[in-house]
Amino acid sequence: MAAKSRLPLQFWIVTLVAFINSVSFTIIIPTLYPYAKEFGLSDLAASLLTTAFSLSQFVGTPILGRLSDRIGRKPLLVMSLLGTVVANVLAAVSPFAWWLYLARMLDGLTGGNNSVAQAVVSDITTPEQRTQAFGIFGGMFRLGFVVGPPLAYLSQTLPPLPGITTLGMSFMVSAIMALVAAILCFAVLPETRPPAACDGNLKFSLADFGFGRLAASFRKPVVGRIFLMTFLNGATFTVFTFAFQPFFLTVLGQDTKNLAFAFVFFGILAFLSQVFLLEPLRKRMNLVTLLVVALVMRGILLILYPSFPTVQAFWILLFFFGIVNAFPMPLIDSLLSLRTSKDEQGEALGTNSSCLSIANAIGPAISGVLVTFGYGMPFFVAGGLTLAIATFALSLNAPGDGAKTAA
Numbered sequence: 001m002a003a004k005s006r007l008p009l010q011f012w013i014v015t016l017v018a019f020i021n022s023v024s025f026t027i028i029i030p031t032l033y034p035y036a037k038e039f040g041l042s043d044l045a046a047s048l049l050t051t052a053f054s055l056s057q058f059v060g061t062p063i064l065g066r067l068s069d070r071i072g073r074k075p076l077l078v079m080s081l082l083g084t085v086v087a088n089v090l091a092a093v094s095p096f097a098w099w100l101y102l103a104r105m106l107d108g109l110t111g112g113n114n115s116v117a118q119a120v121v122s123d124i125t126t127p128e129q130r131t132q133a134f135g136i137f138g139g140m141f142r143l144g145f146v147v148g149p150p151l152a153y154l155s156q157t158l159p160p161l162p163g164i165t166t167l168g169m170s171f172m173v174s175a176i177m178a179l180v181a182a183i184l185c186f187a188v189l190p191e192t193r194p195p196a197a198c199d200g201n202l203k204f205s206l207a208d209f210g211f212g213r214l215a216a217s218f219r220k221p222v223v224g225r226i227f228l229m230t231f232l233n234g235a236t237f238t239v240f241t242f243a244f245q246p247f248f249l250t251v252l253g254q255d256t257k258n259l260a261f262a263f264v265f266f267g268i269l270a271f272l273s274q275v276f277l278l279e280p281l282r283k284r285m286n287l288v289t290l291l292v293v294a295l296v297m298r299g300i301l302l303i304l305y306p307s308f309p310t311v312q313a314f315w316i317l318l319f320f321f322g323i324v325n326a327f328p329m330p331l332i333d334s335l336l337s338l339r340t341s342k343d344e345q346g347e348a349l350g351t352n353s354s355c356l357s358i359a360n361a362i363g364p365a366i367s368g369v370l371v372t373f374g375y376g377m378p379f380f381v382a383g384g385l386t387l388a389i390a391t392f393a394l395s396l397n398a399p400g401d402g403a404k405t406a407a
Contacts, residue, residue: 007125007133013189014120015140017077017181021113022144024084024177027152031170038165039097047364049104054361056108061353064112065119069347073120074191076113081182083110085175092164092171108357114141115353122337122349123192131287131334132279138330139274146267223348225395226336231355232389233295233328236382238363240302243371243378251375252311262318269322274330277323287331287338288397294327295390302383306376329356335396 036046068076087107094100118137125133155173156166164172220227248254248262281290301321305314333352340348370378 007129007136010124010190010192011121011133011137013184014077014117015137017081017185017189018114018117018137019140019144020177020181020184021081021084021117022141023148023151024088024144024174024181025111026145026148027155027170027174027177028088028148030149030152031156031167035091035165035167035170036097036100038167039094039100041097045097047368049101050364051361052101053104053108053111054357056105057111058108058354058357058361060109061112061115061357062347062351064110065115065349065351065353066347068116068119068193069344072191072193073116073123074185074189077116077120077189078182078186080110080113080116081178081185083107084113084178085182088171088175088178092168092175094168112353112357115349118333118337118349118353120189120192127338130337131282131330134330134333134337135274135278135282138326138333139271142267142270142274142326146264146271149263222339223336225392226332226339227352227355229389229393229396230329230332230336230352231359232385232392233332234356234359235363235366236302236386236389237325238360239367239370239378239382242364242367243375243382246371247305247309247375247379248314251306251309252314254311266318266322269319270326273323273326278327278330281327286397287335288393291328291331291335291396292390292393294324294331295386295393297324298328299383299386299390302379302386305379309376 032049033046036049041049064076064080084107087103087110090106091100091103094103118134121133121137122130151173152170155170158169158173160166160169161172248258285293298321301317301324304317308317333349336348336352367378367382370381
């Protein structure tokens, strides 16, 4: 029985690759806004750098996923990581703002490698292992969010290279991390897609791109609701992530050092929750029930933030929020993986990541509008919508919508 539940070596290799890639990505997060200011960009123009990345990722991710189904996981994973290397080097040496926008768009187009890595996880795990595997995978990815921000600070203490500013060095360190992940993937990770399953077809239709493909995916009877679930879950969470910072700094009167600590604290809790709590709870509850409970708790916690605007209440709520918020995405990923065939794994997970990318582009913009009505408004709206989403999640257990399991 123990042997049956043991995860294969390939899983740990691709999870390490995902962790390094996550660190590479999160090094950029605390750097992008001040770096944009070096180019004289306004706050709105600086925020559009994130939108450009997310929209490009939205377009590129399902293409990477489908290509990984057709020509194999490994080449797409390596090429996409190398795309991140090139994009971050270009960002580091950007002489103009438009150059920086192009670099962020390139990083977005090739930044769907996480969905390819998820397809590898689906290839090499059994249905019984999948929730545990995605929980650990997501936990390691989230651990990168703990490691990345401190590395961003350390990278700015390095002597700048010629033509690169102090903030630009963060992009260089990010590029090096992505290069390490690409080399590790190329040298150690075996191909997990059977050669017989790769048809080598590189032809695409307009339906393979962007909004048209996403709309078609939503119409699928089983997985369409899961794709919509990913979008709604991601949008409400990114409303929170934008509103969280001005609320913490302005309403609670905290400084940026404490804000950085809050991000690290949140990341550690999410990592521990996914790795040590998700699997035991899954054994006691089915996936949809656990998802609904997690969403209800998250919705309530979001509403409580502005209801009790004190520093003490904030840290207590963040503790529980960090634990609960770690559950929805790996549960949704597991449901999607179980309800798609092996031949559709890469495409389905790629489309799912695109849903998350468009949510990441829309959520902060919505939050920015809501903040004009008060710093607490985004929390109330996100909390109410999360409770509504929990009700929608019940439909994933509808009759005739049972999960497919691989043979």
